[in-house]
Amino acid sequence: MSRFWSALVADLSPYVPGEQPRLGGLVKLNTNENPYPPSPAVAEAIRAALGADGGALRLYPDPQSAVLCTAIAQREGLAPEQVFVGNGSDEVLAFAFQGLLAQSRPLRFPDVTYSFYPTWCRLYGIAFETVPLGDDFALRVDDYAGGGPVVLPNPNAPTGRAISRAQLARLASANADWPVVIDEAYVEFGAESAVPLVAAHPNLLVVRTLSKSHALAGLRVGYALGQAPLVEALVRLKDSFNSYPLDRLAQAGAVAALRDESWFARARDAVMASREQLSRGLAALGFEVLPSLANFVFARHPGHDGAALAQALRERAIVVRHFAKPRIEPWLRITVGTPQQCAALLAAAREIVTGCDRHGA
Ligand SMILES: Cc1ncc(COP(=O)(O)O)c(C=O)c1O
Known part of the structure; x- marks a missing residue:
């Protein structure tokens, strides 16, 4: 706040974009970027x-x-x-x-x-x-x-x-x-x-x-x-x-x-195929997954709080988007990644919801 601000600026409530983490090595599934490079x-x-x-x-x-x-x-x-x-x-x-x-x-x-x-x-x-x-x-x-x-x-x-x-x-x-x-x-x-x-x-x-x-x-x-x-x-x-x-x-x-329409179509088809696999994988873990026609899925787990799930995924180097907002607090928005990224997400989610690590311990 500054006395030099206009009344308009003082009253704004700016949009908060998803995090662009500076740390490398994260599986970044939080801002709906395409997981493949452009043409x-x-x-x-x-x-x-x-x-x-x-x-x-x-x-x-x-x-x-x-x-x-x-x-x-x-x-x-x-x-x-x-x-x-x-x-x-x-x-x-x-x-x-x-x-x-x-x-x-x-x-x-x-x-x-x-x-x-x-x-x-x-x-x-x-x-x-x-x-x-x-x-x-x-x-x-x-x-x-x-x-x-x-x-x-x-x-x-x-x-x-x-x-x-x-x-x-x-x-x-x-x-x-x-x-x-x-x-x-x-x-x-x-x-x-x-x-x-x-x-x-x-x-x-x-x-x-x-x-x-x-x-x-x-x-x-x-x-x-x-x-x-x-x-x-x-x-x-x-x-x-x-x-x-x-x-x-x-x-x-x-x-x-x-x-380059064919490059676009190949990446789009790959994302759509991964979306279906990701949705099925999450459903198999007990998540409720909305039917998506986008490059992300919206999912919640009946036994887990949304913010806690996002945090637990983050601790496993996977970033997804959670909105602390009415009606959608239990939900996570997960960008569809490459098959490898989706597999990493599913493995981490399995660990969290079953309480078991990858080796069933
Ligand atoms: C619904 C919707 N509209 C528009 C945008 C803006 O996209 P961009 O400014 O990158 O074109 C986004 C970005 O996440 C979005 O989710």
């Missing part, structure tokens, strides 16, 4: 974008990220003016909150969801209401009838549960006079995307990221897809805030990642 074409493109001796860095990047917007538009079957790119989907979402979701009616989102949403609401002075998920953490679209802005992740985080494209269409239609933002940070791991609905729904904005699907969390590239007037709102905000959110290296690396 080798990414590093090559970044080297090329540097120019000889890094000389290209002298010059500002393309403020419109035109090549990247075109590559995304081609992949999604949209026009480049239906694409907005930003510094990670967190930045894109922040623009959507400020530029679209601040309306005369309160913004609605699930009670259990991405915890950045209330932070942005407070930052931008947006009134909000949380809509309870069902007992099984299922999202019921009918709970969002009545008209008003909506934001939700599909699949939801941290539950991993997804709704169908038909349900997304119902949600957009039921709130046709209000912006509806679908946060598809995890959609590439098996859920149905809302992108095919963009043509018929002028109120629909879909937000994506390359952080998880394309293993580029460190490069910070996110994007939004929607009809041109919605995208224009985000462009107007960006150009009133920072004209160059994506540097030269990020633009070049992202384009290369998007062009």
Whole structure:
């Protein structure tokens, strides 16, 4: 606290990201990174974008990220003016909150969801209401009838549960006079995307990221897809805030990642296969595991407290995410790792829940 702070800063309650441990040797399953490296074409493109001796860095990047917007538009079957790119989907979402979701009616989102949403609401002075998920953490679209802005992740985080494209269409239609933002940070791991609905729904904005699907969390590239007037709102905000959110290296690396569809598909398939194995393995140990279409699973053990389980895993060099929050206190969010990482998690979990070490002692 300082007397030099503005009233806004004094009132903020900033988002707390998952730990990025400095210690090596940990099995890191806490922030939903892709366990596989990005396409080798990414590093090559970044080297090329540097120019000889890094000389290209002298010059500002393309403020419109035109090549990247075109590559995304081609992949999604949209026009480049239906694409907005930003510094990670967190930045894109922040623009959507400020530029679209601040309306005369309160913004609605699930009670259990991405915890950045209330932070942005407070930052931008947006009134909000949380809509309870069902007992099984299922999202019921009918709970969002009545008209008003909506934001939700599909699949939801941290539950991993997804709704169908038909349900997304119902949600957009039921709130046709209000912006509806679908946060598809995890959609590439098996859920149905809302992108095919963009043509018929002028109120629909879909937000994506390359952080998880394309293993580029460190490069910070996110994007939004929607009809041109919605995208224009985000462009107007960006150009009133920072004209160059994506540097030269990020633009070049992202384009290369998007062009290597087969690399992306192989890693995605591997993550999805590991997710099923991990879910089965946890269930066999007595965990309750929600059906996930994301690159993480949400699980709890009836005989163990969530925080204590996370701590016991940490003592065995495995980091998972625990949220000390209403309704989800008993649960752990576990990122799907490589088969070896998942095996290490299962071995440690077995030790903890059975009270036996690996040799049955
Ligand atoms: C639901 C959801 N949306 C958006 C993001 C932001 O991702 P990024 O800023 O890396 O694109 C995350 C990150 O964990 C997330 O869980």
